[in-house]
Amino acid sequence: MAICALVTLIYLSYRGLYTLNHESVYASIASWMLYSAELWGGMSLFLFFLQVWDTQDPQEQPPLEDVTVDVFVPTYNEDVAILRGTLQACLAMDYPHRTFLLDDGRREEMRQLCEELGVHYIARDNNLHAKAGNLNNALDQTDGEFLAILDADHVPEPHFLSRMIGYFRDPELGIVQSPHAFSNFDTFQGRVNYEKGRFWDEGELFYKVIQPGRTATNSVIFAGSAALFRREALKDVGYIATETITEDMHTGIRMAARGWKSIFVPERLIAGQGATDVTTFHGQRLRWAEGNLSIMAYDNPLTMKGLTLVQRLTYFGSIIHWAGGLPRLALYLTPILMLLTGTSPVKEFTPTLAVVFVTYIGVMMLTLKSIYRGYMNYDLVEFFNMANFWTQIRATVRALVYRKKSKFVVTNKRGGRQGSILPHVLPQIVLLALCQFSLLYGWARHLLFDPQLELLGLGIATFLILHHARYAIAYLRTAMTPSSKRETYRHRLNMPVKYSFTDREGQTVEGMGVSTDMNEEGLGFVAYNSLPVNEYGTVKMIVSGDSLETKGIIRFAAHRQGEGLDGTSLYRYGVEFIDTPPEAIDAASRLVQRFVVAPWYTVFDRHRTHPRANGLFSKREIGRAPFKLPVRLETEGEDIYCSTRDLSTRAMRCLLASEVAEGDTLRAEIFTPLGSVFSLISVTEAREVTGPPHRIMEYVLTFESFEGQGRSCLQSLLELSEEPQIHRDLAVEHAEQRKPMIRPVAAATIAVLALAPVAVGVFQRVHNDDLLLVRSMDNGEMDLSLLEGKNLDRILVETLSSERPDAQRLILLKEALELRGRNDELVRVCRILSTYEPNDPDMGKALVASLTGAGRYEEAADLASRWIAVLDAKGQTDHYRDFESLAARNILRSGDEYGAMDAFRRIVAARPDDQSVRREYAGILLQAGLAEEALRQFSVLPQNEETLRQLVAIYSALGEFSRSEATLRTLLRDNPADIGLQIDLANVMTWQGNFDGAVRIFRELHTTDPSNSKVALAMGEALTWSGDGDEALVLFARLLDRGLDGERLTAGFLDAYLGSTSPSGSDSHRLHWMLQRHHGGTPLNSDLAGRLAMCLVRAEAPHKAIELLEDIVRSNPEDRDTRLRLADALVAAGENERAHHHYRALLAGAQGRR
Incomplete structure (x- = not known):
């Protein structure tokens, strides 16, 4: 106990000094709520140790004499x-x-x-x-x-x-x-397992x-x-x-x-x-x-x-034990609030905390197990903690507020419930509903908003909630179990019962059975013949040294028929005592105390000291059947009645209150459903079950010989063990009362459903901005219709204005800002996140990447260098390599292409097996025009699908289109339905001049999926290059009419128009629509504007073409291509003088460059 007390003190001190969460006001409240409950538990543990420090029993003393x-x-x-x-x-x-x-x-x-x-x-x-x-x-x-x-x-x-x-x-x-x-x-309040x-x-x-x-x-x-x-x-x-x-x-x-x-x-x-x-x-x-x-x-x-002092503390400990409901409620609510709010009651789940906590729990459990000496049952202790917590809270409030109104209530001694159970189950139903709701709420919030949240805290909270929910369900199942209709408890007692009943025809039915249970109001027993129901008779329970006899009426009867036409019949009866004489009531009380209470407490105590002891009596013989049969033993005096505990063809075991000597030989009659079995038995073993004053003995009676067919009859009886229903009745087994499972869960579920509308409303209100951020991002793409810039600005300002911005909101904002390319704000968000987890390399990586994106290359390089030094010292190679790659990318983004290539070259040399870095390096080489070196890098990579796809780009960059085509066909053999590969193949064929082959591929793809704009666009380009501008123009016009936009589509339409033999009037209208957009705020680049002008000339609108081209030349006088187009347009309009002016300017410019 001293060690446990010391460990507890260390744990509580560590919790108070290093783990309390003070990140916000709410975090402090939640943290102190849990810590206060733990302090209460620690104090209770110390006071408990004080009470059980010395548990020596007082020596028994002889009685005093001459006192009243x-x-x-x-x-x-x-x-x-x-x-x-x-x-x-x-x-x-x-x-x-x-x-x-x-x-x-x-x-x-x-x-x-x-x-x-x-x-x-x-x-x-x-x-x-x-x-x-x-x-x-x-x-x-x-x-x-x-x-x-x-x-x-x-x-x-x-x-x-x-x-x-x-x-x-x-x-x-x-x-x-x-x-x-x-x-x-x-x-x-108790749990029993008789078996x-x-x-x-x-x-x-x-x-x-x-x-x-x-x-x-x-x-x-x-x-x-x-x-x-x-x-x-x-x-x-x-x-x-x-x-x-x-x-x-x-x-x-x-x-x-x-x-x-x-x-x-x-x-x-x-x-x-x-x-x-x-x-x-x-x-x-x-x-x-x-x-x-x-x-x-x-x-x-x-x-x-x-x-x-010791008395003060021990009495105080006993009193405040009853105020433990509030600390227990705090323990139940902590994981629920943790899931609902996302705020942990501890600052950080660290390995040190785990070691300290596990040591504390382990030492405490071992100490308590030693102290309790077999009386500890963790499941049942937790069950009654769950059962009592609300009653203890009520008592605490009443003792503090309504003390003078308290009234003594006599405990009900009769069966049946006293009023509704709702006040006694409602708190647990609400708690179970909160458990269910918090799991749904917390995990939904995690999956929607916190994909990067550390799962440890979430897992701990979920485990604790499931742990508490388990005991809430167990309690509700027990509380909601229908109560017995009997007013008094029926005690299990297996003793001979002699009965005599008269049926409606006046026939008397007598026999011997064995009791199943009894109290002062009635008796249950198993008999071997049919008795009249709702008819009066007498029953007499006979045991060695005592008996109970009274009138009764059979109120219940159940018949069990064995297998086959001649199957054994067994009957279970329930008898209500009628006009019970006082002697019978007294006998019932004596029998219960002597043959039920005393023997069973002896067995229970023996099980605690010898846990392997199984049941009331040990099983020494293989093949013994646990049948309870009435037995009559003939002695020199009165006959002794008892019942078997189990038996075989060799021996039987019985309980007797009358002593018989070992070695004695007696004549026995065993009453069975197959008839009476007579035999000579010898007493071969005796063992005391309970000592004085009850003195119950267990005897093993060995069969020496049988009369008539007694052995065969007994053997046939034992074979009935193969019939489960007959076996249960012969063993006088009691059916366990089934505890409801659906009702408790349904009650909690209904409570959850009742709260659902409010909960959904609260969830949407609390997380409205979070939901907006999540919905705006679909597969990594920003949906601007859901999240306008002003909404993002508002969310960003509100979040950053908080004293301690919520981590989950910052993570969502980080993703949104990344997709919108708002790098300066992204840096601010990443800086805050990194302060929350200053030692988290992932937060460091995010900050380095954001600095690079914001163009703050020196800061990014400096931060990456610091992380590389720290991680190198710790030997964390994975994160170390990530920061090396980030540093190299930062060099590339800064414009130092050759510096980036050198950095990646060194990384590849240090990590030759790192395929991702090698691919990135090759991509940089390809971007720099060093296709040959890029090809060399890819040649050492595994020739998988990813590598082959990148080789296609390299071969195309080198102009080796035949190798590109061969590689693509190799890929298509394994992926024949890959549309992207088919488009790439058609493009390569186009670059080789195989327009017919390219168009054929595009046409097949377009026929299969006419709505695929990517295929239609590529097909239109191929048609234009092949000289079929008319069909290409139709394709591009359809794409424009569908509302699609983009420079590639605009260029395709204009090129097709110029290559078309007979453009339609609708196509000319589309040219004018493009011109209006250009002047209306969506300007085209100079190349596309020049192409549009040439199309306008062909559409017989040279003056509009001239105005467009003149605007471009004025804004960029050095644009020779546009000036040449302007001169050509002037010639087409018949304005030769103006055209000659521009031709001379072009010649002068050409001479100047020489």
């Missing part, structure tokens, strides 16, 4: 049947005492019960201060030196008093507390781990029942505290403050009723939590007089 003891059983509205069992058990305790029933319900039936049993009855005329007032009223009317307090459903063991009274030899001892345990194992012998109850951590450790500090918590007091100690503190609704805890603190000692006895001495359903569970927990927290207002253990 009063036993108080307070009641308000519990049923007579429940109280009868408790009072009978109190009367049966082996130490002299008086039993008092304290009836706050003032019921006549309770008075009559006390008279019948010989119990003292105390009632009062009001219910002031509820249970505490009831106890104080009894204290004023009694005088026992010691008093025990037992809840109405807490059935004590016979040695309850004698086990605890001896500790009071210490005159300073004020209270001895024993643990609470439950006879109904399968409840909301594996495992049981876990939420309270076991408290009673088996925490309470034993508090003996050493005299701070044992009075748990409201199962405790023995010294009257003098209670009198010293004014009897039971009445200020709060948890009078037990409050009274215990006051006794400790007055110096009275306390001891916890770890032995189970009572068995009560656990919370059966979600409503009862939360009603009880709300009262406990609210009451404990309210104590702080009256007797704060940190400040009240009389407590030692």
